[in-house]
Amino acid sequence: MLALVVKQLLRSQPNSSTTRGLLRRVQYDCRRAIATTSEIATKTPPTIVRRRSKTANGERSVGDEIDQQYTLSWSGATPRTVLIIKKANDKQVDTALVRISQWLNQAYPQINVVLEPQVYQQFHHLLPSVRTIAPGSIGEYTRVVDFVVTLGGDGTFLHVSSLFHSQVPPIIPFSMGTLGFLLPFNVADFQSQLQKVIEGTATLLPRTRLTYSKRTFDGSVDKQGPVNITNEACIHRGTYPHLTTISCYLNDHLLTTSVGDGIIVGTPTGSTAYSLSAGGPIVHPLVSSMIVAPVCPRSLSFRPLMLPSNSVVKLQVHQESRGRATAYIDGRDCGELLQGEYIEIRQSPHPLMCVNREDLAAGWALDINQLLKFNRTFSYPHESLFGDDDPEGQD
Incomplete structure (x- = not known):
């Protein structure tokens, strides 16, 4: 059993009327969801969903692995503070934010609704009950937030990771963006889904995060410090016209030296990004691993790799590289790397705890087929997923 325990007391902010009265978040437990053999048979085969199961005589089956999904339960109290993160400049998202905030205030008046400072300035006249934190006080999110609601696309979901440098509260994402591969819930169902979270009956999926640190020639850590990675870290030649030469080390052992546009180190979540x-594999979110994928390498024999999640990967701009390189974290420019400088990437001890469908395997298979059009043919547009003709698509 995994228990994520946090302190209960909150010191009020005397210098900010918008944060005064926020209560410290309550304790919550994430317990592994244990399924019996009969439950597995009626849902999905045990080879698809990694659930800890028991045979008829009570013994564990050969090959059983610990289920990496968790059930959420609040320790002795309901949550007190929810942070709502919204996509910018979208009228439909704005409407959803107002509806959800008003519903929470009516159905659960004891719960504080917190918005980011810039969003608070836009909506506090319409929603007088909402609160915010002082600009620049990003550490307050970790201190007061019990769970997070996201309204937008995958980019909005990724933004949450940048707000929590250590432990991340449960996140319930609602799809209101372009793709929404990471967002299992429709915003039209927000009442029923939020009730599950507040009442402590939701299923959680931990999504692996990595940490990135930039190091100078002598190995000292750059002043920027460690940065969390949700999708991928990438060293890329950027705007330089020449290919860049990057040495890739695995646990301090030279793996390869690549000449090309760059190298990606990604998570299972980032495997669909x-x-x-760049030709990397699609990795199920329950597979604890790291992905190393080259970007347009000069050598055709440099193929993508999957490494154990406890690996430490170092990407160093070679001393003889013709050009410099730029480091990107989840699409954000994190600065230039000179010849001899490198980044070090390892698994973070703080995953993203995401509220997810109860049947993860079915939902994941549905997403890669409907959203990514997995293995769809271009020759037969009316062919169904199972190879049968689609009568609705024919003339």
């Missing part, structure tokens, strides 16, 4: 476009 930039890494996928």
